Amino acid sequence: MQVVVTVVTFRDIFQNEAEKKSRYSEDYRKLSAQITLDKQDMAGLGVKDGQNVLVKNDVGSVVVAVKASEDDSHPGLAFMVNSPWSNQLVRDDVCETNIPGFKGISAQVSPSGESVTQISELFQRMKAQGA
Amino acid sequence: MAVCTGCSLLCEDIELTLKTGAISQVKNLCRKGHGHFQALFTERIVPKIDGQEVSVDQAITKAVDILRNAKHPLLYGWSNSALEAQRVGIDLGKKLGATIDDTSSFCQGILMELVLTGKLPTCTLDDVRNFADTSVFWGADPSNSHPRLLSRFAYYPRGSKRQKSYEEERNCLVVDVRKSATAKLCSNYFRVPPGGDADFIASVIDVLDGKIPKYGDKKRMIELGTILRKTEYGVIFPGVGLVYALQDKIELLKTLVAKLNEITTFKVVPMVEHYNMRGFNQLLLDDSGSINRVSFHSGQVTHGPENSIMAAAKICDAALVIGSDPLSSLPFGTAKSLAGVSLIAIDPRRSLTTDAAQVVIPSAMYGLEAGGSAIRMDGVRIEFEPIVKSDLLSDEQILARIKEEI
Numbered sequence: 001m002q003v004v005v006t007v008v009t010f011r012d013i014f015q016n017e018a019e020k021k022s023r024y025s026e027d028y029r030k031l032s033a034q035i036t037l038d039k040q041d042m043a044g045l046g047v048k049d050g051q052n053v054l055v056k057n058d059v060g061s062v063v064v065a066v067k068a069s070e071d072d073s074h075p076g077l078a079f080m081v082n083s084p085w086s087n088q089l090v091r092d093d094v095c096e097t098n099i100p101g102f103k104g105i106s107a108q109v110s111p112s113g114e115s116v117t118q119i120s121e122l123f124q125r126m127k128a129q130g131a
Numbered sequence: 132m133a134v135c136t137g138c139s140l141l142c143e144d145i146e147l148t149l150k151t152g153a154i155s156q157v158k159n160l161c162r163k164g165h166g167h168f169q170a171l172f173t174e175r176i177v178p179k180i181d182g183q184e185v186s187v188d189q190a191i192t193k194a195v196d197i198l199r200n201a202k203h204p205l206l207y208g209w210s211n212s213a214l215e216a217q218r219v220g221i222d223l224g225k226k227l228g229a230t231i232d233d234t235s236s237f238c239q240g241i242l243m244e245l246v247l248t249g250k251l252p253t254c255t256l257d258d259v260r261n262f263a264d265t266s267v268f269w270g271a272d273p274s275n276s277h278p279r280l281l282s283r284f285a286y287y288p289r290g291s292k293r294q295k296s297y298e299e300e301r302n303c304l305v306v307d308v309r310k311s312a313t314a315k316l317c318s319n320y321f322r323v324p325p326g327g328d329a330d331f332i333a334s335v336i337d338v339l340d341g342k343i344p345k346y347g348d349k350k351r352m353i354e355l356g357t358i359l360r361k362t363e364y365g366v367i368f369p370g371v372g373l374v375y376a377l378q379d380k381i382e383l384l385k386t387l388v389a390k391l392n393e394i395t396t397f398k399v400v401p402m403v404e405h406y407n408m409r410g411f412n413q414l415l416l417d418d419s420g421s422i423n424r425v426s427f428h429s430g431q432v433t434h435g436p437e438n439s440i441m442a443a444a445k446i447c448d449a450a451l452v453i454g455s456d457p458l459s460s461l462p463f464g465t466a467k468s469l470a471g472v473s474l475i476a477i478d479p480r481r482s483l484t485t486d487a488a489q490v491v492i493p494s495a496m497y498g499l500e501a502g503g504s505a506i507r508m509d510g511v512r513i514e515f516e517p518i519v520k521s522d523l524l525s526d527e528q529i530l531a532r533i534k535e536e537i
Contacts, residue, residue: 010309013275016166017166103325
């Protein structure tokens with residue numbers, strides 16, 4: 001099972017507060033490593049609130065927890081807090097303005113039995129491939 | 132009274148009592164500001180070279196070696212440094228022949244350039260409080276990004292020309308892809324699809340011209356046109372959502388604002404995130420003619436997308452990052468490039484960037500441990516004093532030493 005979504009990133013004051021305490025904290029990971037999905041998309045995937053999903057595209061992939069949207073219906077549209085997790089999916093080959101597409105990330109979402117990606121793993125990916 | 136450097140509102144009315152290791156009493160801090168002040172006590176760093184703890188002097192000397200030997204050094208960050216540090220940083224860039232860029236390069240830069248060069252009319256937040264009867268938050272969610280904007284200036288307070296309650300005298304409109312926290316409490320919310328802002332602007336211009344709008348809910352667009360026409364003093368607060376949606380079509384916003392000003396008064400105040408991004412943009416503009424993305428290579432001043440952090444990260448051989456965590460905030464590919472070069476991080480606290488840096492130099496937190504000045508999101512200069520004693524060097528002092536040794 002898989003759904004294709006456009007991910008729009010946003011700011012969250014609670015995540016920001018957690019980041020100020022520690023970028024390496026459990027609170028920061030919980031508030032960052034999640035994707036808000038429309039209930040119709042969740043039903044299509046067979047996932048419930050809090051279950052993990054793999055979000056991937058040709059840039060990268062992360063395992064994050066699902067949060068059920070409380071907004072009006074928006075199938076195909078997903079939201080992630082701006083964080084190192086969402087940035088794994090953002091293209092860096094950008095248009096002439098050189099502004100990355102943080103607000104319109106095309107990605108596939110599928111159920112995952114894996115645990116949520118840790119920030120240490122994200123860091124290792126940068127270091128391993130940056131070396 | 133303390134000044135909060137947690138966002139570009141630079142709130143000057145903070146009252147707090149600090150005890151060892153904690154804030155014991157506080158007044159007027161928002162949740163974001165409280166987190167910022169608490170950061171004084173968490174994840175502080177020590178000077179390091181290649182992961183080994185060293186003295187500050189050794190770390191600075193190593194940073195000088197790296198920058199001196201680099202052919203294409205990049206200096207990046209700046210939005211969380213005081214004006215005094217930014218001034219030294221620009222001079223350091225010239226001395227090194229470096230590329231210099233700040234966080235505006237991938238957020239509000241193209242909009243800020245229009246404001247700072249007088250191509251978009253703007254006003255102060257005090258003008259907003261005193262005169263504005265319509266505030267439009269477009270692709271912006273101040274309840275999460277600038278938590279006290281609505282209570283201090285844009286919606287709830289009474290002002291010299293706005294003496295009645297906000298329900299009677301102020302309109303608060305939100306245009307956004309997402310029904311944000313701000314959208315839930317404002318009087319009118321208009322949903323746009325991702326990337327649909329250009330069409331939305333075209334529709335607003337249509338209704339202002341008395342035409343039937345081509346896009347969106349026609350009835351609601353006409354209602355919006357009526358609100359805008361009846362406005363005496365309006366302010367648009369564009370957030371990164373609008374900037375990202377428009378990108379090279381940012382001229383459309385100029386067209387809309389010009390159209391609105393044929394009818395009434397409308398100003399634009401960009402929703403700058405970091406507390407002194409506007410300060411850096413103004414300093415660099417005054418110095419080089421450009422607000423960001425500048426190269427001083429070979430003694431020539433050039434400006435363009437090739438000098439943006441996105442492009443420069445791929446070609447630089449050394450980078451000095453100050454008060455910023457690009458490894459967290461930039462796309463994976465750019466973060467990966469930066470992680471692979473000789474990296475110098477100047478920061479008060481631990482981050483992915485300091486973890487990846489070859490040289491780490493701890494700095495004092497501005498507004499808490501170091502004094503200085505900054506430019507608020509609306510262009511007003513704010514001075515601040517340290518509220519706790521610290522032996523840590525400020526960004527300005529660290530940069531001055533690097534510049535002197537080079």
